[in-house]
Amino acid sequence: ALGLATPTAIMTGTGAAARAGILIRDVSTLEEAQVLKRIVFDKTGTLTLGQPRVRQITTLAGTDEPGVLEIAAAIQQNSEHPLARALCAAADERGISPGQSEGFINRVGQGVEGRVAGTHYLCGNDAMVRESGLVVPSIQDLNETDTKVWLADSTQVLAVFSIHDALRTEAAEAVRQLERMHIEAVIVSGDAQAVVRSVADDVGIVEAHGGVSPEGKAQLISDWIEGGIPVGMVGDGVNDSPALAVANVGFAMGSGTDVAMETAAITLMRADPRLVPGAIDASRRTFRKIKQNLFWAFVYNIVAMPLAMFGALTPTIAGAAMALSSVSVVANSLLLRSWRP
DSSP states (O other), rough: OOOHHHHHHHHHHHHHHHTTTTTEEHHHHHHHHHHHEEEEEEEIIIIIIIIOOEEEEETTOOOOOOHHHHHHHHHTTTTOOOHHHHHHHHHHTTTTTOOEEEEEEEEEETTTEEETEEEEEEOOHHHHHHHHHOOOOOOTTTTSSSEEEEEEEEEEEEEEEEEEOBTTTTHHHHHHHHHHTEEEEEEEOOOHHHHHHHHHHHOSSSSESOOOOHHHHHHHHHHHHTTTEEEEEEOOOOGHHHHHHHSSSSEEETTSSHHHHHOEEEEESSOTTTTTHHHHHHHHHHHHHHHHHHHHHHHHHHHHHHHHHOOOOOHHHHHHHHHHHHHHHHHHHHGGOOOOO
């Protein structure tokens, strides 16, 4: 019974989790997940659908909408980022065929750059524009809750694309479930603070950090862990991989990149943030079963061994007690089969 107590609970618990779409890599992950106190969400693709769409194009410096969209799509067609796909989709919807680009460079957490028809362009966020020595213009009629992608050449900003990504309908419920489990939810994203704050307000998250680079995400999580807070990270993209690796437990959305799923210890096969509290609940229930199993394994011995010492225990009763202890452990573990997130 002692030998069965832990493996039967783990096999049944991880099996039930897998049927619910939660793939847990190993036993140490299961053990660490039960003690998490803070869950860090990336924004794009986790709390949002990860299907951003260009909502507005604002042209500057005498440029026209088809022209800037063609250039942006030409550069971004080499990128796997959701915002890059949104720009390429916008060009396709308008019947614009992006040309060829050269010298493609992916600046992680900022954007991309490359040459189109011999001219060097960059397409990315505010930080990328500023680091290139250009001034980000102030535009009044832009929606603050949209993500801004700027297009610029070596001398000036040419256009800004306002991109919207709708919230997942399950996001707010996932946050409420974490709160009921006494786990704090936090957003850490590379998007602008105004965009991140808007999403946080919509789903009920108090602490939100915007404009954070991939390395900054990993450092922030590392600082929390060093401060004694067990942290889980939920992400779906290449940019989330450093943070997923640093966290006590990394959760990768199954709809995300292969790099994220390879780095994370838990993969959520459905793009549903409610599976995050589900995975933690599965871990807690599994270890609760292990403790119950150990109780049943010990209690028969604690009762029967003194009886045996005084000669009051027959071999028949001893054999029955041994079998019953094993049956109790296995039957108790099998109760986990009915678990649902």
